[in-house]
Amino acid sequence: MKLYEFKAKELMRKHGIPIPMGQVVSSPDEIKTLPGPVMVKAQVLIGGRGKAGGIKPAETVDEAKKAASAILGMNIKGYVTKQVLLEQRLEVDKELYLGMTIDRSRRGMLLMASASGGMDIESVPDDKLLMLSIDPLMGYQQFIGRRVASFLELPKEQATQVMGIVSKIYELAESEDAELVEINPLVITKDGKVVAGDAKITIDSDAMFRHKEYDELEEDLTPLEAKAKKLDIAFVQLDGNIGVIANGAGLTMATLDSINMFGGKAGVFLDLGGTDDPEKVREAMQLMSEANPKVILLNIFGGITKCDTVAKGVLEAIKDIKNKVPIVARIKGVNEELGREMLSNAGMIPASGLSEAAEKASKESLR
Amino acid sequence: MKLYEFKAKELMRKHGIPIPMGQVVSSPDEIKTLPGPVMVKAQVLIGGRGKAGGIKPAETVDEAKKAASAILGMNIKGYVTKQVLLEQRLEVDKELYLGMTIDRSRRGMLLMASASGGMDIESVPDDKLLMLSIDPLMGYQQFIGRRVASFLELPKEQATQVMGIVSKIYELAESEDAELVEINPLVITKDGKVVAGDAKITIDSDAMFRHKEYDELEEDLTPLEAKAKKLDIAFVQLDGNIGVIANGAGLTMATLDSINMFGGKAGVFLDLGGTDDPEKVREAMQLMSEANPKVILLNIFGGITKCDTVAKGVLEAIKDIKNKVPIVARIKGVNEELGREMLSNAGMIPASGLSEAAEKASKESLR
């Protein structure tokens, strides 16, 4: 779960990482005083808000209200701005980059640092970027902070501050179950202070059971996305017209690849996860019908449930679906024949293999 | 550093381990009210206070004052009672034992539990005692608590409480740098609560640099012990009459063994640790003279300091010593001859080997 900048900064402050003074508002009327010149920053869960006009300076309360009015409601790459952060403007001397994330290959946390912080961090050449794997059994040790400070070639006073921040990023990631903590830029101000200019934190959604504080936090989701999330179904909107329902991320992607081979294009996909639970199939069918695809392709590889049971769930689901579209159904597993018969009797297009299903669905979609 | 029971219990409460309601006083006048029937317990850093009369029950404030008067000032195995803990009396149903300490062989923390808590825990047979090594890289995990509860054959409600206490003992040991945490007895009360009846905690004295809170805590030390502690010299009072000064615990014990071979007996020993620092030798000589031995045996194995430099320190020290006693001196290392000459010129008895030194000192002591 991605946190808004202001929320991420609250967490950073809680763990002792310096952030600029600031205030979040959802209406210009809430702005009464300023701590000095500020930046008014759109709170959206997408990058590139600066270029989109989502960050504006303000010197006075009136200017701040004006900037907030302009930004609130602004649509930034599909995300509507509901809140702005008014933040004391920093006198920037240098912009660094600090990040910590999960590294699959090294199976642990990876610390990243660069003296070239700011917008173009992704294109920083390898030798300008320090990547340090942290041994999970060792945990954070001071030498790690020292190596970061030394790589960044900081004078002693800033080195000490950065070492402190590195240790706190680690502590934050561990104790808050963050899978990403990123400060870009990490600002060195003209008076020598080191402050988090921006903050990105992603909390591991699998760890929510021990972070009840996020229960009320709302996410930027479309109604369909919200429904899918509630059902623990992965929902992705694409630009084709075939609605794909499959179980398992790999199988779903393989279904997309197969459709593509036969000239079809997916418009949305629903991944049930590794389950073949008939109830979940039924719910996915209903959700899919709301997305209005031209064809639905159902590809379920049955593990422990019988095919006829899954077929029964599908039949129940289509009873409630109003806009009738062609449905190509392929259910693999025990009692396969029986399931197929049930579905074709109900007017669906049965298929026995993945290729066959992909071919039939593509053909229907191009009709 | 051993903590008094009341101090250990404060730490336990801080970490969420249930303790009885209580109050520490150093004078009977401080007793104004009671939380019900209490036990008045001598606060001394030695076991066996119960048998010595250092624990008395009281029902009323008057009785409590009387008990406190009787116990305050009491000498328990050489320790004078300066404070008493008035503690709500527990309705005991069962007494368990829980302890955690450092295990050299397994190089980590060792958890111990027994259903037979109370006075005689040391003689509990092996099969009545659970010992679990905790993998330091794993840390505390719930299965450890479950194994303790299962070994103690507790009903579910008490099992849950004990599991919580086990996890908190571990947390306490780690975060407070304790090398021993012991609850004996761990009381199950008649109404089913699990409460620490007594508490022993020893804080690692090597970790004091991160626990400044103990700086003011006074320890029960004789004036000589206090002086030795300040100088970081190990001081042990024995029942013979030879005063032994040596550098290194092993060498000191070997010196004792050697004296013993020749019929002598050490009355006190000072171990300087692995150092041959002349300044420390000088201070030890002065300390030793205050302990009034019949003979002093100085056995220094020189590592990086020269023998003549050490000898110079010794000569300076004996200038200030009033009561002249025979001093057998053996200093080993570079410029050995020179050092020996300096000492024998000053009236000391030089020796070149450990055996020779032990023999000479023993002879002097038996004179």
Added chain:
Amino acid sequence: MAVIVDSNTTVVVQGITGYQGTYHSKAMKDFGTKVVAGVTPGKAGQTVNDIPVFNSVAEAVAKTGANTSCIFVPAPFTRDSVMEAIDAGIKTIVAVTEHVPVHDAIHFVAVAQSRGVVLIGPNCPGLASPGLGKVGILPSKIFMKGDVGVVSRSGTLTYEIVNAMTEQGIGQSTCVGIGGDRVPGTNFVDVLAKFQDDPLTRKIVMVGEIGGTAEEEAAEFIKTNVTKPVVAYIAGRTAPPGKRMGHAGAIIARGRGTAESKITALEAAGVKVARIPTDVPELIR
């Protein structure tokens, strides 16, 4: 001898009294696996599918000599269960549970490695060696004894491919589903090394996905260490690029992680790469 599972494998099922534990302990037994014990705290003395249940893994090991564990406990308790198995001396662990917090996984994967324990998962279907046994949840009916080793990051997609192989008469030596979690106990490389050394395995099928760089690392390993023929399928060639995790993901990936990067790396290592899963049997034949 086979890969990971062999005739000496004796399994304890952690969480045996739950729905999945009960179902799959029977399925494993039916597949020929020696399931000797189950563990559910507080349920010692019961039996499930004639398998005795114990309160702790330590007890189960003491009483039955189990050397392998299959874990079905809910995600919040998975770290504890893996640690308990390691502490009890279990040498092979299959953690089926999905949605395990990644910081928990980082911790127990590191502890398993430090103790020399083979850990597969979390969030994985486990492994099956037709004729020898299986540990995990792979559907028994799709397998056929043979000489192809299959290793996969995916669950149902693996079943799809194995099923297609079996339908065409191509059997498997061992099939290992390493799971798609962010921090897996066992990687492609670990399994490829075992297949290379396994006399029962003559050919290898590897099923990957977009994201991460595990397939690129596998390609490098294959280039220098694997002499047996390898066929791969990478799911997601036509999937849209995922939403980004800040800059950090892009920084680590540095252009790797896409289907293209993976396929190029594998082909450079001499691996035949199928365009769609149903092409795999043909290529491995």
Added chain:
Amino acid sequence: MAVIVDSNTTVVVQGITGYQGTYHSKAMKDFGTKVVAGVTPGKAGQTVNDIPVFNSVAEAVAKTGANTSCIFVPAPFTRDSVMEAIDAGIKTIVAVTEHVPVHDAIHFVAVAQSRGVVLIGPNCPGLASPGLGKVGILPSKIFMKGDVGVVSRSGTLTYEIVNAMTEQGIGQSTCVGIGGDRVPGTNFVDVLAKFQDDPLTRKIVMVGEIGGTAEEEAAEFIKTNVTKPVVAYIAGRTAPPGKRMGHAGAIIARGRGTAESKITALEAAGVKVARIPTDVPELIR
């Protein structure tokens, strides 16, 4: 080849710019050890005894190929220094520093073990192989090349015994001071195993102390694994019983830990036990 130190040993001294680091880096060089680097954060570019100083162990390793570290940093920083050395790929660490918090030691000893790093100490004099080199603070002048391996928990007492051996013409292959701390990186058993395998070692002297059960465990190991003659001395036969650490110490010890228990165990394992240290040379001759 010798025990721990050999002709390939190249040493980085952590804390080289301090008094001890400066003194002993020279003493080690004079003893023939290849001291190739020093580390003190913030002092890169300096030299100490002609040894280049770096800011981190990683840099020192990258620039000089050091494979062994000798640590002289103050106790509060020792954990960090040991971890830094391990992380930089150092394979042998001698931690001289005393007064290291025991929970720090527990942590870094476990990490060293999990990484296969040989860690001696903390609070130890280190080791010396006359003719090959030394890592640590043992006084150089007491040694003489020979075939007796010495292992000891004590510092100055070791010097005493080695000195007595040398004075009587009995040389040493390697002398390892494992240190007397509560949680040592290397135990008697670890060193005894190395001596048993070392062709340069023909006989073994073991110097123990009262307290703990390391000597009892060594005796058990000697009984079944050591064929070379062993002579031991246990200091503290006449020392008063120490003050107790609550009941816990007594519970763990269960009657072991006394000089008597240790001597009995060693004698039962065929070890000759000296009554006083000066008897050792005679018994090992």
